[in-house]
Amino acid sequence: MPWRRGYLFYGSPGTGKxxxxxxxxxxxxxxxATLDVGRATLTDDALREAMMSAPKRSLIAIEDMDAVFSQREAGDLRGGISFSGLLNAIDGVGAQEGxxxxxTTNHLDRLDPALIRPGRADLHVEMGLIGAGTARRLFERFxxxxxxxxxxxxxxxxQxxxxxxxxxxxxxxxxxDPGVAARAEALAPVSVRVATAAE
Structure with a gap:
């Protein structure tokens, strides 16, 4: 059985997608192999050809999918490709195996369910914001x-x-200057900055 695997990484900007x-x-x-599906000059045929001609041992990346296609509307085209052309390139009869x-998307809720269903995006991975503990571990690495x-x-x-x-x-x-970095004036909430200054 030939295989294809699709992943969807989603979350706020700057979360590491x-x-x-x-x-x-x-x-x-x-x-x-990065594909810019929002390019106005890209056609359905050119997209299909690009997907099929990607090197065998490559990961095909389409970033910021929400900026190209959101919830489908009749006749809605963004860029030079159609929604059905995108779906066919991803998993149609001619789609590359192996x-x-x-x-990636910053806004999961803006993507059409047909685009991110199993078979097209088999695994959805949320990339979230980090809290103080993870920020501390980053500090320790620096x-x-x-x-x-x-x-x-x-x-x-x-918090x-x-x-x-x-x-x-x-x-x-x-x-x-780790001392300045630790004060994190630009990162801390205003109430914490005021309390720290008063100490």
Whole structure:
């Protein structure tokens, strides 16, 4: 029986969907073939050809699917491809066997159920915001051995839920000064910043 596998990574911007594609491809020793299905010049035939001609050991990535097709409307075309053309390219008669497809979206609720049903997207993976504990572990990776500062960073984050990209960006911006990084002024809620300043 020939096989195809489809994955859907969804969640807020900055939660690591694109990064997970790179890690997955690296771990499996696959090349990444990225398709921009929102390009206005792309036709149904060209999409089908691109899917069929992707290298054998590749992971086909279609990112930000919600920006291209949302809930289907009669005659609605975004870009140069039709909704049925996209579905046929993913799993129609001519679809390539022995390949993995990953789609990403920031808004799962905007995708048509026909696009993300089993057979097209067999596994749905939510990429969520992170809490203080995970933010502390990121701090520890940036600043090994700075346990007290890592715990202070965790306290400042408190109940906030942040995208991993925001936390990583903050830590990168202050990678030369763990003390400033631990204060996390731009990340902490206003009430925590006021309380910390008063101490």
């Amino acid at each position: 694109s990064g997970l594609i790179r890690v997955l491809a690296s771990e499996l020793g696959l090349d990444i 390949r993995a497809l990953v789609m 600043f090994p051995g700075e346990i007290a500062l890592a715990l202070a960073f965790e306290r400042v984050i408190g 906030e839920r942040l995208s991993p990209a925001v936390v990583q960006g903050w830590l990168l911006a202050h990678r030369d």
